[in-house]
Amino acid sequence: xxxxxxxxxxxxxxxxxxxxxxxxxxxxxxxxxxxxxxxxxxxxxxxxxxxxxxxxxxxxxxxxxxxxxxxxxxxxxxxxxxxxxxxxxxxxxxxxxxxxxxxxxxxxxxxxxxxxxxxxxxxxxxxxxxxxxxxxxxxxxxxxxxxxxxxxxxxxxxxxxxxxxxxxxxxxxxxxxxxxxxxxxxx
Numbered sequence: 001x002x003x004x005x006x007x008x009x010x011x012x013x014x015x016x017x018x019x020x021x022x023x024x025x026x027x028x029x030x031x032x033x034x035x036x037x038x039x040x041x042x043x044x045x046x047x048x049x050x051x052x053x054x055x056x057x058x059x060x061x062x063x064x065x066x067x068x069x070x071x072x073x074x075x076x077x078x079x080x081x082x083x084x085x086x087x088x089x090x091x092x093x094x095x096x097x098x099x100x101x102x103x104x105x106x107x108x109x110x111x112x113x114x115x116x117x118x119x120x121x122x123x124x125x126x127x128x129x130x131x132x133x134x135x136x137x138x139x140x141x142x143x144x145x146x147x148x149x150x151x152x153x154x155x156x157x158x159x160x161x162x163x164x165x166x167x168x169x170x171x172x173x174x175x176x177x178x179x180x181x182x183x184x185x186x187x
Contacts, residue, residue: 002044002136004175009168011046016164018075018147020157026150028081035143035168040176043140047165048097050075055103056154072152074100075160079140079183086148093186096138099160136166141179 018029035041055071076086077097085092151158171179 002139002169004172005042005044005139005169007044007167007169008041011165011167012043014164014166015162016147017159017161018149019159020149020151023154023157024151026083026086026148028083028086028146028148030081030144030146031164032144033140035140037143040171040173042169042171042176042179043145043166044169045096045137045140045164045166046135048077048137048162049165050077050097050099050160050162052099052101052149052160053158055101055151055158056156070102070104070152071154072100072102073149073154073158073160074098074151075147075149077162077164078146078148079138079142080186081146082148086150094183139179140166141171141176141183 014031014033016029016031018027020027033043035043052073052075055073074086074089075098076082076089076095078092078095080094082088082092082094085094089095089098145164147160147162149158149160
């Protein structure tokens with residue numbers, strides 16, 4: 001148990017789902033944790049699971065251009081709105097979880113015969129790793145968190161679905177003040 005905190009609930013699971021407002025457009029959605037600021041209530045994050053839709057390819061596009069093409073979908077959970085600093089990922093102190101899926105399609109033509117096409121595809125998924133020996137991942141002192149998503153070069157809107165695991169706790173006054181100040185200044 002983090003020093004200065006007293007648990008006030010058992011483990012809680014908060015489910016969320018967020019979709020881009022339009023294809024390849026950064027989108028953030030605020031999720032309310034309904035914390036009671038008058039009682040210095042915080043949310044201690046003990047785990048995160050996120051799953052995004054897979055990047056999409058229109059196979060006719062890269063074949064016409066003979067080259068490589070990449071499609072990506074990125075998602076993150078943050079304690080504050082990170083609209084201007086989403087690309088920093090875990091380098092941003094407000095972001096406490098990220099995930100990314102990427103697919104690459106490379107098309108080449110054999111110049112000797114003029115008829116050979118070679119398709120090379122690769123798929124990479126960066127899943128969330130929660131260290132099993134940590135007591136907690138982060139502490140959310142303000143009453144909400146943000147789900148952020150952005151795709152690159154996809155035809156349709158991408159979506160992230162997931163669960164945030166943790167418990168409510170009451171902080172002593174000085175700990176609560178320090179957590180709130182740190183969270184608000186970490187943007």
